[in-house]
Amino acid sequence: MTTLTGAQLIVRLLERQGIRIVAGIPGGANLPLYDALGQSDRIRHVLARHEQGAGFIAQGMARATGTTAVFLATSGPGATNALTALADAKLDSVPIICITGQVPRAMIGTDAFQEVDTYGMSIPLTKHNFLVRSAADLLKIIPEAFRIAASGRPGPVLVDVPKDVQCETVSFETWPEPGSADHPPEFDAAAVARAAECINRAERPVLYLGGGVVYGGASDHAVRLAETALIPTTMTLMGLGAMPPDHPLSMGMLGMHAARFTNLALEECDVLIAAGARFDDRATGKVAEFCPNAKIVHIDIDHSELDKIKAAHVGIVGDVRAVLEQLLPQIRREPRPAWLERVEALRRTYPMDMPGIGDVRTPYGLIAETARCVDGAAIIATDVGQHQMWAAQAYPVRRPRQWLTSGGLGTMGFGLPAAIGAALACPGRAIVCFSGDGSLLMNIQELVTAVEENAHVKVIVMNNNSLGLVHQQQDLFYGKRIFASDYRVAVDFCAVARGFGMRTADLGATDDPAGLLAEALAAPGPCLIHAPIDVNEKVYPMVPPGAANRDMVAHKAVAG
Amino acid sequence: MSIATDSAAVSALPRTVLELTVNNHPGVMSHVCGLFARRAYNVEGILCMPIGDGTCSRIWLLVNEDARLDQMIKQTGKLHDVRTVRRHPATHDVFVQLEAFFRE
Structure with a gap:
């Protein structure tokens, strides 16, 4: 017979799940849990400075490793602060578990101090959520939370635990099994055969890989499919890393900031094989004109x-790796010289244009130089905005889980804490966070968390003293009426970082920015690397929001 | 949410009855109703009672059939507290027999 408090039980159940690091912030309603956590010699607690930071630290761990990560928050403002990280995890299918404190059961619904309806608020943002009504229920709920987070299409789970449930004593005979992902669903072999037939008959196929390929460990299979049938391949923002960018069949990212040839090739394709991708509007542009002549083969673990x-001509609900394993032997090798030559002609005529890539003082040059300085094991996190799109275009992401970015929710403030999480989960690897001044300001307090943990994180702030992507849209699509996107005060980021105790390198204050960059990236521990950029630099090409992907605005069009 | 059908256009839409078996706890109605609410999909009628020993409940929903209905059914099936979703024609007895209670 084991007798524990609810709080001790949560800690032991987390230990049994293999959790070794949790991020979080204590407060009144989760102090019993923190008291129990302080007694654990197996779980290390990482103190964030904002619950959203804690949530993105957990996301960084989960995205870099694929295993479920946990973060903690107290009731009320702790819980509301956690919500953005949960919403982000929902849209990008990241397995994290948030354990929140709640006011005691008897006070629920009384507008008690730091009481909010955490359960109600988190319903639309989580894959599932629980309000724990007794300590004994934790024996079921904690493993169940881990099972749900990791099963099928992964996602965030919230467990709200009233303070008196944390203090309640529970006795039990046997420990529950740790929760683990369900076996993936059986899929329809006949549909796979139809998909094979569709692909074998295709004259101009394109393979479209999403984050599901990365999460499903299916990158090798996807590359083999492309190589077997000689299929030009594109990736979503979340799918980057599924195929190396220098693979001859890679067309890079599709959509709003793709190379023009990629979007034009998609327009001509007759069969589109979508694997672990969800036809997001940033990828498809105006959806009625996306791959207008293509039959769609769609493989996804989420039947919804x-x-x-887009209606699928062949839809397969299943684990993308298992489906590709079954599909591959049915695929005929096709030379398809006409289609490959057509794609190459498009590539030659409409290549990805990256002006300034040889100059470290430009966005593309900075990204390319960074890639030369770090080894292939480095993990790249980004924030959200122009720097994110430049990095998506220019950074050679070569392997799955190398690229951590907020795709679906597009959360500014994601990058720094996610990078810290990756550094905690993958010690010994270099973590580079490309950020912008606007994004960094949204979770800048986590600089001190990086210092406290001595996380091997290099934050490269591409500083144009503006909300660059907003500035760009106002410039291009709102009659150059720049409003509320230019900052009036220029933050001294190096001084701020030093205030947090972090080393800095200012590429704007040296004659040898490439040398300083290399030196800063090579040194162990955290460092903020300040890189001033021109506010008029734009991310090109660009599909205007709502337009079809063929209608891209490019450098030359604007200059001329 | 309303049972009333005061507009001819609304009542002209074909309807469907959905039968859900769900775990019986205080958050389930929020999960189900919230799903329809946040997708701006009106639920025309709703009934819920516990079944068997009370660990599960049955929810009956009367909904208009529009192009999003298949997606709504899939999304409903993804809710972890929803065990089964069945689709019936609008002529199903459950709401027909209730009509007497909803006359003005």
């Missing part, structure tokens, strides 16, 4: 994704 945006 099939026929959601």
Whole structure:
């Protein structure tokens, strides 16, 4: 017979799940849990400075490793602060578990101090959520939370635990099994055969890889499919890393900031094989004109994704790796010289244009030089905005889980804490966070968390003293009426970082920015690297929001 | 949410009855109703009672059939507290027999 408090039980159940690091912030309603956590010699607590930071630290751990990560927050403002990180995890299918404190059961619904309806608020943002009504229920709920987070299409789970449930004593005979992902669903072999037939008959196929390929460990299979049938391949923002960018069949990212040839090739394709991708509007542009002549083969583990945006001619609900394993032997090798030559002609005529890539003082040059300085094991996190799109275009992401970015929710403030999480989960690896001044300001307090943990994180702030992507849209699509996107005060980021105890390198204050960059990236521990950029630098090409992907605005069009 | 059908256009839409078996706890109605609410999909009628020993409840929903219905059914099936979703024609007895209670 084991007798524990609810709080001790949570800690032991987390230990049994293999959790070794949790991020979080204590407060009144989760102090019993923190008291129990302080007694654990197996779980290390990482103190964030904002609950959203804690949530993104957990996301960084989960995205870099693929295993479920946990973060803690107190009731009320702790819980509301956690919500953005949960919403972000929902849209990008990241397995994290948030354990919040709640006011005691008897006070729920009385507008008690730091009481909010955490359960109610988190319903639309989580894959599932629980309000724990007794300590004994934790024996079921904690493993169940881990099972749900990791099963099928992964996602965030919230467990709200009233303070008196944390203090309640529970006795039990046997420990529950740790929760683990369900076996993936059986899929329809006949549909796989139809998909094979569709691909084998295709004259101009394109393979479209999403984050599901990365999460599903299916990158090798996807590359083999492309190589077997000689299929030009594109990736979503979340799918980057599924195929190396220098692979001859890679067309890079599709959509709003793709190379023009990629979007034009998609327009001509007759069969589109979508694997672990969800036809997001940033990828498809105006959806009625996306791959207008293509039959769609859609493989996804979430059946609600099939026929959601584009009707699938062949839809397969299943684990993308298992489906590709079954599909591969049925695929005929096709030389398809005409189609490959057509794609190459498009590539030659409409290549990805990256002006300034040889100059470290430009956005592309900075990204390319950074890639030369770090080894292939480095993990790249980004914030959200122009720097994110430049990095998506220019950074050679070569392997799955190398690229951590907020795709679906587009959360500014994601990058720094996610990078810290990756550094905690993958000690010994270099972590580079490309950020912008606007994004960094949204979770800048986590600089001190990086210092406290001595996380091997290099934050490269591309500083144009503006909300660059907003500035760009106002410049291009709102009659150059720049409003509320230029900052009036220029923050001294190096001084701020030093105030947090972090080393800095200012590429704007040296004659040898490449040398300083290399030196800063090579040194162990955290460092903020300040890189001033021109506010008029733009991310090109660009599909205007709502337009079809063929209608891209490019450098030359604007200059001329 | 309303049972009333005061507009001819609304009542002209074909309807469907959905039968859900769900875990019986205080958050389930929020999960189900919230799903329809946040997708701006009106639920025309709703009934819920516990079944068997009370660990599960049955929810009956009367909804208009529009192009999003298949997606709504899939999304409903993804809710972890929803065990089964069945689709019936609008002529199903459950709401027909209730009509007497909803006359003005």
